[in-house]
Amino acid sequence: MSTTQTETIELPTRISEIPDNGVQDSRPPEVKWMYPKILSAGVSFFVAGVNDGSLGSLIPYIIRTYGIGTNMVAVLYGTTFGGWLIAALTNSSITRYLDLGPILCVGAAIQVLAHVLRVWEPPFALYVVTFFLASLGQAFNDTHANTFVSSLTGAHRYLGFIHAMYMAGCLVGPFVATGIASANTDSMWYIFYAFPLGVGVVNLALLGVAFRDRMAAPAVLRSEGEETLSRSAWKEIKDTLSSPGVWLVSLFFFFFLGATITAGGWMVEYLVKVRNGDVKEMGYVPAGFFGGAFLGRLILAEPTHRLGERRMIFIYAVLCVGLQLVFWLVPNIITEAVAVSLLGFFSGPFFATGISVGTKIFSPEIRSSAIGDTAFVFVLGQVGGSIFPALTGIIAGKVGVQVLQPMLVGLLGAAGLSWLILPKDAALHRD
Structure with missing residues (x-):
C-alpha cells in the first residue's frame, strides 16, 4: 500500500512529531493516537453502513406509507448522488481552510442532522432531502477517514478493517430496520432512524477526541492568500479530471457500486413480489449479503x-x-439466500482493493484530489450507484421488479471487465 502523504489532509508532517535526535530518519513520522484514530474511522464507516444497508429493507414500507411507485424511489438515489457531487466540487477548497479533524466532525454532524429529520414520519419531500444530507456528510466524513487510513504503513490491513466496519453496519442495519418496521401492524418504520442517530452522535464524539491534534487551520492557509488558494483548488480539480487513471478506477467503482447498491436496494422487493416471500422475513435477506461482505473484507x-x-x-x-446467475435461475428462497451471502463474501475485497490500487495509479501531482480527498473517484463511482438503482426502479414500474436480475448480472460482469483494463504494471498488481 502506498504511504505517500498529501499536502492537504493525509497526515501532513508536523515538526513536533519528528524526533530531534540529530539523525535523519527516512521512516514515516509517527502518528499520534494512531489506533484510536483508526477505530474512530471504522465507527464512521459503521454509521454509513447502517444508513446504506437499511434502505433495502425499508423500501417496501416506504412505498406503502407514502403511496408511491417504484419509479419514485429513484428520487432517493438521485438526491444521494447530489450530496456526493457537491462534496466533490467543494472538497479541494474545504481542505485548504479546515484540517482533518474539523472536516471529519462536520461530516459526522451533517449525518446526525439527517437522522434527526428522519426519526419522525416526515413528508416525502423532506425525507428525500435527508438523503442529500446523509450522503454529503458521508462524503466529507468517510472519504477523509479513508484517506487518513490509506496513508498509514500496512494500510491494506487497516483499509480492510474500516471497510469491514462499513459492512458490519450494513449487516446490523437490516436486522434493526426490519425488526422495528415489522413490530406493529401499522408500521412505524421511521423510528428505526433513532438507532443511526444515536450511533452518529457517538461517532461525532469519537472523532472529536481521536483527532483533537488535527483541529488547527492548515499551514497552507496561513501562508497563502484566499485568491491563490481558490486558483490552486480549481487547478487541482482540472488536473484530476484530466488524468486517465482517475477515470479508469472510477469506471470500476461505477459498475461495482451500481451492482451492490442496486442489489441492496431492490433485493427485498424482488423476493416479495417475484418469489412471494413474506416481507417480515425477506427484510433479513440483505443481512446475508452484507454479512458475507463483512467476512470477505476481513478474511480475503x-x-x-x-x-x-x-x-x-x-x-x-x-x-x-x-x-448471481444461481440467484436468478434457481427459484428457491433458501438457495437464493445462500447464493447472496457467498456473493457478498467474494465481492467484499473489491472496495478496499480498488482504493489500494488507486493510490498507486495516480501521479503524486493529483493524488491529493483524486485519492487524497477520494471524493472524485467516489462521486464518479456514485454515478453508477445512483443511476442503476434508479433505472431499476423506473423499469420495474413498467415491467416489474424481475428486471433486477439481468441488471445485476450485467453490472457484475462489467465490473470484472473494467478491472482488467487498469494498468498492468507488474509492481502494481504483483503478478
Missing part, C-alpha cells in the same frame, strides 16, 4: 494482497457473476 484482504490484486479481483468477479 491479506490473500488478495499477497496473491495479486489484479488476478484475485477478476477471479472474485467471475465467481460473483456465477452466484
Whole structure:
C-alpha cells in the first residue's frame, strides 16, 4: 500500500512529531493516537453502513406509507448522488481552510442532522432531502477517514478493517430496520432512524477526541492568500479530471457500486413480489449479503494482497457473476439466500482493493484530489450507484421488479471487465 502523504489532509508532517535526535530518519513520522484514530474511522464507516444497508429493507414500507411507485424511489438515489457531487466540487477548497479533524466532525454532524429529520414520519419531500444530507456528510466524513487510513504503513490491513466496519453496519442495519418496521401492524418504520442517530452522535464524539491534534487551520492557509488558494483548488480539480487513471478506477467503482447498491436496494422487493416471500422475513435477506461482505473484507484482504490484486479481483468477479446467475435461475428462497451471502463474501475485497490500487495509479501531482480527498473517484463511482438503482426502479414500474436480475448480472460482469483494463504494471498488481 502506498504511504505517500498529501499536502492537504493525509497526515501532513508536523515538526513536533519528528524526533530531534540529530539523525535523519527516512521512516514515516509517527502518528499520534494512531489506533484510536483508526477505530474512530471504522465507527464512521459503521454509521454509513447502517444508513446504506437499511434502505433495502425499508423500501417496501416506504412505498406503502407514502403511496408511491417504484419509479419514485429513484428520487432517493438521485438526491444521494447530489450530496456526493457537491462534496466533490467543494472538497479541494474545504481542505485548504479546515484540517482533518474539523472536516471529519462536520461530516459526522451533517449525518446526525439527517437522522434527526428522519426519526419522525416526515413528508416525502423532506425525507428525500435527508438523503442529500446523509450522503454529503458521508462524503466529507468517510472519504477523509479513508484517506487518513490509506496513508498509514500496512494500510491494506487497516483499509480492510474500516471497510469491514462499513459492512458490519450494513449487516446490523437490516436486522434493526426490519425488526422495528415489522413490530406493529401499522408500521412505524421511521423510528428505526433513532438507532443511526444515536450511533452518529457517538461517532461525532469519537472523532472529536481521536483527532483533537488535527483541529488547527492548515499551514497552507496561513501562508497563502484566499485568491491563490481558490486558483490552486480549481487547478487541482482540472488536473484530476484530466488524468486517465482517475477515470479508469472510477469506471470500476461505477459498475461495482451500481451492482451492490442496486442489489441492496431492490433485493427485498424482488423476493416479495417475484418469489412471494413474506416481507417480515425477506427484510433479513440483505443481512446475508452484507454479512458475507463483512467476512470477505476481513478474511480475503491479506490473500488478495499477497496473491495479486489484479488476478484475485477478476477471479472474485467471475465467481460473483456465477452466484448471481444461481440467484436468478434457481427459484428457491433458501438457495437464493445462500447464493447472496457467498456473493457478498467474494465481492467484499473489491472496495478496499480498488482504493489500494488507486493510490498507486495516480501521479503524486493529483493524488491529493483524486485519492487524497477520494471524493472524485467516489462521486464518479456514485454515478453508477445512483443511476442503476434508479433505472431499476423506473423499469420495474413498467415491467416489474424481475428486471433486477439481468441488471445485476450485467453490472457484475462489467465490473470484472473494467478491472482488467487498469494498468498492468507488474509492481502494481504483483503478478
